[in-house]
Amino acid sequence: MDSSRASLVTYLKLLAEAPHDGTPVVLETERALSLHFDLHATQSLMSRRDPNALVLGYTRAMMGFLLLHPEPARIGRISLIGLGGGSLAKYCYHHLPGAKVVAVEIDPAVIALRETFHIPPDGERFEVVCADGADYVQGREARPDVILVDGFLAGGMPARLGSPSFYEDCLERLADDGVLVANFLEDDEQIPFYLDAVRAAFGEGVSLALSEDGCNYTLFAWKGGAALPPLDTLLARAQGLEAAHPLKLRATARRLRQGRRFATERGWWQAPGRRR
Structure with missing residues (x-):
């Protein structure tokens, strides 16, 4: 059986056997593992x-926080709300060796x-905490220095987040020059509400970038009131980081600048996921 047919059989098996109650399920194919x-x-x-590696486009977009730190190698601590399959946590741990990475996950079944x-495993530079991120x-x-928010349950993003x-x-909670990054689903009708809440807390230091796959928006908010660099x-x-971080950061840089309009102009949101 070729790999594509084997993957289809595996997916059909998932369709037939998934518990449908929000329990995390792992789909295994010849080339990849996925969490559902x-x-x-x-x-x-x-x-x-x-x-x-960061396979999904939105995870690469979330690493755009590197562009907001003039010296990313000096990032000392990163907190992640939501562990999932650990893509962002693993990337930060392996590619930012100067940082302590703490992942906060509410579901023990995911941590398992x-x-x-x-x-x-937990150690001096890495820790998984079972707790509500809020x-x-x-x-x-x-x-x-950075808080990454990518916490989802079967019903979507928890309201508290x-x-x-x-x-x-x-x-x-953030350091004085810290950055908040949050993942939103493209069709989440509450995005304007989230933006209002973020602006109320962070002021004008906010950008909302469409991810490269077009299925997610990435929120960036930074402390200190500094303007977004040109x-x-x-x-x-991005060019200076690309050798160590093959994340398409130049495209993220452009989206980050374009996203200032999305974050500050209230009239841009016509219908969820339809405005570019």
């Missing part, structure tokens, strides 16, 4: 050939899959 909470969306995708997805950011014991109080807590500066940073 239902039959409609892929939560995480891992290449067997390169388990630490960490070995399946080659997620590192509660976690209320703590003050550490101040991350899009609430005004959550964004206020992220602002307080496109030439962002492109120069």
Whole structure:
């Protein structure tokens, strides 16, 4: 049986046997492993050939926070809300060796899959915490340079991760020049509400970029009130990072600049997922 037919058989088996109750399910094919909470969306995708690569476009877009740090190698702490298959957590751990990476995941069943997805064991530079991310950011014991929010359940993004109080807590938890990055589904009708809440907390330091796959929006919000660097500066940073981070950062730089309009002009949102 060729690999494409084997993958189809595996998917049909998933359709027949998935529990339909939000329990995480792993789909294994010859080339990849993927994590699913239902039959409609892929939560995480891992290449067997390169388990630490960022396969999904929105995950590469979220790494655009590198463009907002003049010296990314000096990033000391990264907090992730939502572990999933660990794509972002693994990438940050392996490609930013100076950073302590803490992933916060509410579902023990997801954490139980960490070995399946080659997620590192807990140690000095890596930790998985079983907790509600909205509660976690209320703590003050550490101040991350970056908070990445990619927390989803079977029904979508939990309401607490899009609430005004959550964004206020992220602002307080972040280091003085910290960056918040959040993943939104393209058709989420609450995006204008999230933007209002983020602007109320962070001021004008906000951008909303369409991911390269067109299925997600990536929110960037930064502390300190600094203006977003001009496109030439962002492109120069992207070029300097590309050898160590093959993430299509130059395209992300352009979307980051374009996203200032999405984040600041209230009239842009005509219908969910239809405005470019």
